[in-house]
Amino acid sequence: MNPSLAVGIDIGGTKIAAGVVDTDGRVLARRDIATPVGDRQSLVDAIIGVARDLASEHSVDAVGVGVAGLVDRAGEIVRFAAHLPLRDEPLRRELANALELPVVVDNDANAGGWAEARFGAARDAQDAVFVAVGTGIGGAIIIDGQLRRGWQGASGEIGHLIVERDGRPCPCGSRGCWEQYGSGRALLRAAEAAGLEAPHGAVVTAAAAAGDERARAVLRDIGEWIGVGIAGLVAVLDPEVVVVGGGVSAAGDLLIEPARASFRTYLTAKGRRPEPSVVLAALGPDAGLIGAADLARAGLGA
């Protein structure tokens, strides 16, 4: 097989990260641009622009796009994206026509989870759950070696497990969703309640790393809530590995150790059932673009 390169593009609410990725998941070239969120055409043009830019420098076979939004199962339509000007957009076809290359579009957490399953912390597992702790909590579900998308492509919205009935209201319209307790947004809320000046999560992590006890307690609280949700997911799915990624996972052991301890506390039938490992993601912020590129390559039948 010839070495095959693909462009991977990870479209978040603030940033578009793009790169050229090889078959081993290595990123050979990299671009970051601000996400134009004013109107759909500026966003689509920006995606096309960064893809053309990378494709002009490398011979690529396909383009994969991960979008922070709900993508239909066929990967044709971006149905809804909370922080992007995309509503029922036939994005895949438009990009494929403009780029004259095969294009695959998927949810960004699916892309990140797939990257961890192929090249990262779950690379030896056939059954894995990816927990992407960012502003909210996204996820991806790998069962029997395949990314599973559900009936209409909406699976993996794990941040909306109910962990407290009638608990904190969630912008999704429900209450008590896991991401109201174990996400970056919850982290900032807890930091504020603890009297910490923290305009974003990295400030809390830095303070905790420097030994600030209040910051450590905040990360411990968030980590424990992450463990509660993981315990439920493990009861339902019995994965071999649970990979915790996303921006908040940059806190490392200060987050994952309390998450692990809490997971063990809330896991059903301890000692009488298999216990998966709960590990940090290996690919960092590049996971989304690496996975998108690999999904695009898989779409070629490679």
Added chain:
Amino acid sequence: MNPSLAVGIDIGGTKIAAGVVDTDGRVLARRDIATPVGDRQSLVDAIIGVARDLASEHSVDAVGVGVAGLVDRAGEIVRFAAHLPLRDEPLRRELANALELPVVVDNDANAGGWAEARFGAARDAQDAVFVAVGTGIGGAIIIDGQLRRGWQGASGEIGHLIVERDGRPCPCGSRGCWEQYGSGRALLRAAEAAGLEAPHGAVVTAAAAAGDERARAVLRDIGEWIGVGIAGLVAVLDPEVVVVGGGVSAAGDLLIEPARASFRTYLTAKGRRPEPSVVLAALGPDAGLIGAADLARAGLGA
């Protein structure tokens, strides 16, 4: 293809239900015996006895067994069963040797869910969740047309989703498990709290059907909790259908209507994502043996 018959056996904590099942999921002959729970040999002998009895009357190709317990992924070992004298038992091999027929062993909820997916309320769906509301809550997960067992065969323990952190203690060792709020055991607890004389769930159902307002309120409460857990499962798995079965589902609309209403209340992103139907199981108490028989036939490569 010749018409193929299989024996299906559903082993519960109090009753063993067995039958001869054809390729359309019809039960041609039926046996019910009390489960011997004193020692493993009596239990194994009873299983062999009922299988031989049915196989002597019908020409069967295989035997399927559903066990209320944790079965390893290969279907060889029953690791643990809370209400049966089975611990790390190589049940499949022992039965196959004694019966001189191909034998398949699986979890009882997996068997019941598979029956609903093949012949019952989810028969047109590739992605379905089976919620078995009995004493506790068991489950089965069908994704892309296949029963999914997880890493070690322990998936589908949906009754141990945490719906209230640090909520009611569960015999499983955790707290706040869904089955402490939405199961037959929870029903009896709620009935007692409401001042109803209810030695078992069927009494509550009968009273509710006869118009008893307290009994109706109890079923409504349990149904609403069932909806909470279903909302979480749907966020994670995006099934086309959620099938509610198990003994408590005999309450019918008095249970499923509040479950549906509550599911819609707690579902994430209503109106912006696919909404599965939440329906009652179609096969009743025979689901487990029908599914076990069909899994045994599937094991033949049929």
